[in-house]
Amino acid sequence: MYVSVKGGEKAIRAAHRLLADRRRGDRAVPEVAADQIREQLTLAVDRVMNEGSLYDRDLAALAIKQARGDLIEAAFLVRAYRTTLPRFGYSVPVDTAAMAVERRISATYKDLPGGQILGPTFDYTHRLIDFALMADGDTPLAERDATSAAAAMPRVTDLLDGEGLIEAEPASDDGVEPGDLTRAPLRVPASRDLRLQQLARGDEGFLLALGYSTQRGYGSTHPFAGEIRIGEVEVEFEVPELGFAVPLGAVTLSECQMINQFAGSAEIEPSFTRGYGLAFGQVERKVMAMALVDRALRTEELGGETEHPAQDQEFVLSHADNVQATGFVEHLKLPHYVDFQAELALVREMRREHAAARAAREAESGDTYQEAAQ
Amino acid sequence: MTAPIKPAEGYAFAYLDEQTKRMIRRALFKAVAIPGHQVPFAARDMPMPYGWGTGGIQVTAAILGPADVLKVIDQGADDTTNAVSIRAFFQKTAGVAVTTRTGEATVVQTRHRIPEEPLKAGQTLVYQVPIPEPLRFLEPRETETRVMHALADYGLMHVKLYEDIATHGHIAKTYAYPVKVEGRYVMDPSPIPKFDNPKMHMNPALQLFGAGREKRIYALPPFTQVESLDFEDHPFERTKFEAPCALCGATDAYLDEVVIDDEGGRMFVCSDTDHCETRREQGHRGALLGETPNQEARP
Numbered sequence: 001m002y003v004s005v006k007g008g009e010k011a012i013r014a015a016h017r018l019l020a021d022r023r024r025g026d027r028a029v030p031e032v033a034a035d036q037i038r039e040q041l042t043l044a045v046d047r048v049m050n051e052g053s054l055y056d057r058d059l060a061a062l063a064i065k066q067a068r069g070d071l072i073e074a075a076f077l078v079r080a081y082r083t084t085l086p087r088f089g090y091s092v093p094v095d096t097a098a099m100a101v102e103r104r105i106s107a108t109y110k111d112l113p114g115g116q117i118l119g120p121t122f123d124y125t126h127r128l129i130d131f132a133l134m135a136d137g138d139t140p141l142a143e144r145d146a147t148s149a150a151a152a153m154p155r156v157t158d159l160l161d162g163e164g165l166i167e168a169e170p171a172s173d174d175g176v177e178p179g180d181l182t183r184a185p186l187r188v189p190a191s192r193d194l195r196l197q198q199l200a201r202g203d204e205g206f207l208l209a210l211g212y213s214t215q216r217g218y219g220s221t222h223p224f225a226g227e228i229r230i231g232e233v234e235v236e237f238e239v240p241e242l243g244f245a246v247p248l249g250a251v252t253l254s255e256c257q258m259i260n261q262f263a264g265s266a267e268i269e270p271s272f273t274r275g276y277g278l279a280f281g282q283v284e285r286k287v288m289a290m291a292l293v294d295r296a297l298r299t300e301e302l303g304g305e306t307e308h309p310a311q312d313q314e315f316v317l318s319h320a321d322n323v324q325a326t327g328f329v330e331h332l333k334l335p336h337y338v339d340f341q342a343e344l345a346l347v348r349e350m351r352r353e354h355a356a357a358r359a360a361r362e363a364e365s366g367d368t369y370q371e372a373a374q
Numbered sequence: 375m376t377a378p379i380k381p382a383e384g385y386a387f388a389y390l391d392e393q394t395k396r397m398i399r400r401a402l403f404k405a406v407a408i409p410g411h412q413v414p415f416a417a418r419d420m421p422m423p424y425g426w427g428t429g430g431i432q433v434t435a436a437i438l439g440p441a442d443v444l445k446v447i448d449q450g451a452d453d454t455t456n457a458v459s460i461r462a463f464f465q466k467t468a469g470v471a472v473t474t475r476t477g478e479a480t481v482v483q484t485r486h487r488i489p490e491e492p493l494k495a496g497q498t499l500v501y502q503v504p505i506p507e508p509l510r511f512l513e514p515r516e517t518e519t520r521v522m523h524a525l526a527d528y529g530l531m532h533v534k535l536y537e538d539i540a541t542h543g544h545i546a547k548t549y550a551y552p553v554k555v556e557g558r559y560v561m562d563p564s565p566i567p568k569f570d571n572p573k574m575h576m577n578p579a580l581q582l583f584g585a586g587r588e589k590r591i592y593a594l595p596p597f598t599q600v601e602s603l604d605f606e607d608h609p610f611e612r613t614k615f616e617a618p619c620a621l622c623g624a625t626d627a628y629l630d631e632v633v634i635d636d637e638g639g640r641m642f643v644c645s646d647t648d649h650c651e652t653r654r655e656q657g658h659r660g661a662l663l664g665e666t667p668n669q670e671a672r673p
Contacts, residue, residue: 008453008455008458009458009462011455012455012458012459076419076423079419080419080420080421082419083390083394083418083419083420083421084385084389084391086391182416182418182419183416184416185414185415185416185417185589185590186589187414188516188517189517314514314515314516314517318516323419323423323424324424324587326423326424327423327424327425327426327428327587328424328425328504328587329425330423330425331423331424331425331426331504332425334425334426334448334456334485335448335449335454335456336449336486336565337449337630337631337645338449338450338486338487338549338566338567338628338630338645339486339548339549339550339565339567341567341613341628341629341630341631341645342548342549342567342568342569342613343548343549344631345548345613345614345615346544346546346548346613349544350542350543350544353543
């Protein structure tokens with residue numbers, strides 16, 4: 001029985017074999033291929049790329065397969081791989097105004113230059129299980145309207161900016177290199193670039209709950225979804241030897257610009273404020289929640305007081321990372337018997353003292369009772 | 375001891391790239407220069423989960439050389455699953471020699487214990503740390519605790535310990551018991567039982583602490599003064615055991631309680647497996663093994 005509480009190499013090897021076996025499932029069913037995951041579970045791939053902090057669809061798909069569909073575990077695999085990659089530098093800031101848009105909607109204008117483009121969305125589907133998907137069937141190719149994609153699509157916030165109704169966007173070429181919390185420890189208060197990085201890497205569910213809490217009165221920002229756009233943007237990199245930027249390829253991004261209630265003072269005219277969300281792939285829920293939380297985290301900067309969880313930098317930034325969170329929560333299953341032993345010893349001693357004290361009290365009150373009886 | 379082997383290809387020695395190791399070593403130098411002070415470092419995502427010792431693993435990866443002999447323990451034991459896994463990781467990525475003997479090791483990575491055998495000059499003990507901030511449970515904000523350390527303002531901690539005594543009659547900290555280093559920084563010794571706290575004091579070995587998730591490194595250089603916090607009328611006391619080790623008869627070692635049946639049967643055995651085995655090899659016998667050495671012939 002002493003040995004049974006200890007692990008060992010044999011046990012670990014056997015557990016790994018069993019894990020691989022369970023991952024494969026019933027051998028009578030064809031094995032899922034990573035490219036099938038990449039093509040058919042694209043939204044899962046997008047989530048893993050964000051929380052794994054690496055834009056690589058094939059790697060994310062493989063990680064999902066290896067993780068048996070556990071997306072946090074998949075993000076963790078991607079993160080650990082990311083650690084081993086060298087980094088060359090920062091790309092030129094991407095221009096989302098020049099995005100090849102697949103979806104673009106605004107909740108603040110009925111119509112606007114470039115139009116509203118629904119794109120591939122669940123929004124107006126009826127959530128009825130489609131049993132036809134049980135059978136293999138040919139899904140017809142969707143046609144694309146070339147004219148809408150070709151139209152110029154200025155960003156809604158730029159339209160407002162033209163009138164001065166919204167706070168100006170901070171200049172991107174301010175000469176300060178953006179921070180990277182995977183290469184330097186995060187310190188609070190953190191600047192907005194680092195906050196946005198942590199939110200983009202952060203757990204979708206956590207951001208969703210925090211964003212939701214702001215809508216329910218825990219730090220309301222009165223948001224409007226000014227614009228959500230999804231599509232491909234080109235990534236360019238400046239090579240010092242060449243002296244100009246060269247395209248490295250394209251990434252799909254989702255961007256959300258929330259328009260929120262006012263800032264202003266005696267000196268500054270009242271204006272709308274911004275909350276911003278940007279992430280890899282088609283991750284609309286994530287970027288909307290991110291934009292809400294980004295704005296909530298600017299509360300102090302905009303003259304408010306930090307009163308609620310979503311406004312609290314330390315709280316939000318320290319708990320957004322699901323790979324860290326799952327590790328620390330799950331580490332409770334590692335052995336803790338050394339510490340528990342120390343607690344056992346103390347609680348036993350305290351109980352002994354408690355019992356002794358009670359016995360003493362009872363003896364004393366017994367005496368009193370006898371005296372009273374006499 | 376298991377001899378060095380050829381490390382796995384495709385990765386840098388001990389997994390981390392050289393730039394990352396340099397960054398960690400810089401943090402280590404600073405930590406050694408300011409004993410007990412928590413130094414932020416840019417911890418990486420490692421191939422093990424946070425909470426499994428990513429901080430200790432990164433420190434070990436940064437200090438390990440090909441000639442080192444590594445020992446890894448968890449709960450004092452070399453054969454707990456996590457210790458086995460971390461040891462295998464460094465065998466695979468660094469190819470270093472590994473051992474279970476405390477005396478043979480140049481680097482000992484540990485979770486929750488300090489070996490019973492006194493460490494020697496030249497050895498390094500690497501602790502895995504979950505929450506490096508001793509004040510965290512009193513003040514959740516890093517912005518506040520940093521100021522408290524800067525001002526050496528530890529009143530809150532003393533109030534907490536005093537309240538424990540007022541409520542329970544004891545300081546209700548049995549592990550991760552806070553210490554003061556060289557009279558300056560209050561430091562979390564990681565969740566070692568307070569039984570081990572006195573071993574940190576004036577230890578000839580270098581003691582390094584790594585917290586991966588919290589991105590902090592701190593250190594105790596050799597021969598550093600480490601005092602467990604207490605009061606004059608409530609001096610620090612080590613946890614005591616009522617029975618000796620059932621296997622080796624040790625009376626001065628930290629013991630694990632093992633439940634042996636469902637009728638309240640208990641036995642106590644050394645938490646430090648190497649210490650226990652060494653003592654048995656020297657002929658010491660606990661109650662379970664009888665008095666004579668020959669009875670332990672069976673494997």
